[in-house]
Amino acid sequence: MNSVAADPALPLTFSAALELAERNAPQLTAEAAKIDATRSAAIPAGELPDPRLFFGIEGFPVSGPNAGTFDQDDFTMETIGVMQEVPNAGKRKARCQVAVAAIDVATADQVVERSKVRQQTAQAWLSRYYIERRIVVLSELDKENTLLAETVRAQLASGQGMVTDAVMPRQEAAMLAGRRDELEQALAQARASLRRWVGDAVDAPSAADLPPFVVEPQALQQRLHRHPNLLRFVPLQSKAEAEVHEAQASKRPDWGVEFAFQRRNPDFGNLVSLQFSFDLPLFTSRRQDPQIAAELAEVTQLHAERESMLREHVAELESGIAEHARLVRAVARQHDTVMPLVREKVDLALASYSGGEGDLPAILAARRELIDARLREVDLQGERDAVAARLLFTYGEEAE
Secondary structure (H helix, E strand, C coil), rough: CCHHHHCCCCCCCCHHHHHHHHHHHHHHHHHHHHHHHHHHHHHHCCCEEEEEEEEEEEECCCCCCCCCCCCCCCCCCEEEEEEEEEECHHHHHHHHHHHHHHHHHHHHHHHHHHHHHHHHHHHHHHHHHHHHHHHHHHHHHHHHHHHHHHHHHHHHHHCCCHHHHHHHHHHHHHHHHHHHHHHHHHHHHHHHHHHHHHHHHHHHCCCCCCCCCCCCCHHHHHHHHHHHHHHHHHHHHHHHHEEEEEEEHHHHCCCCEEEEEEEEECCCCCCCEEEEEEEECCCCCCCHHHHHHHHHHHHHHHHHHHHHHHHHHHHHHHHHHHHHHHHHHHHHHHHHHHHHHHHHHHHHHHHHCCCCCCCCHHHHHHHHHHHHHHHHHHHHHHHHHHHHHHHHHHHHCCCC
């Protein structure tokens, strides 16, 4: 846990949240353990099977004049020996290739999981950040509502307005309090989501500034083929092809060697024996060929799955770029056009009321439009940055 988590007075920046998530996510710890496991499993992949020790008695008489004796018959021998099975070289080489590819698959899985952790942490941090921004907006509107209540009291003191006008600012304050309660609930949920990734560091305040989320469509499209989910197919296909080679190698015979020492009655002398054995793959159409066909089908399946995933990501990227462009325009329109018009409407209604011509309900209606417009502006900014973060963390980061 870094200094950000240790000192809750320090702000939890966006980059610090990502660092904490990567450091503490149990998913990544599990993936690291899986890599260690595959590396250990790869060590014996190309080794010969363990040799086998055998011993026993041969030629023990059970009938005749020497029945039941160990040292009277010249055929009786105490035998001890060792045997070694030797898979063919092609099979051993293929097994090594499968083991190396398995390590690469585990490493690719870790990159995929890291990408997921970073994406979800980014979304959780942004969710909390923008909910807090909405609460700040409501706090500013509370202050404006206090000023409105003072204006209403001044109007009533001067003999203008209606007596019921004194109640309306308090009703407005109650409405704002209700919306604040909803946001506080949403904030608690967002904090719980972020706590999953950063632990107790979520208790630190959010940083005031956002990192720049610069979406460059052409750059994202160029990096599309570097997406971790797509790169994962490279070791998967290598592993599948190595398994094809192993299945093909099974059509070539394995062999074995056996050495034995045979002790007899000293009158007859001891013996040694050496023999070799070979597999006879005579029925390949029913044994090896179906297995080879199955492994080849898996290679074809992986090629098709990669193409399907590539098309899916192309569609998602194009859709995300279009959504981000729309949100950029919507934020600009809300800030440059909608907000000035709504503020002007509130100012005109307030000026009219102060001049004794307008009524308070018109002011409150205009203020509610302002509340909705300001919160909508924050919502659009949050949606824009959430889409940008999703695009950048999904397609903008190079797989490591």
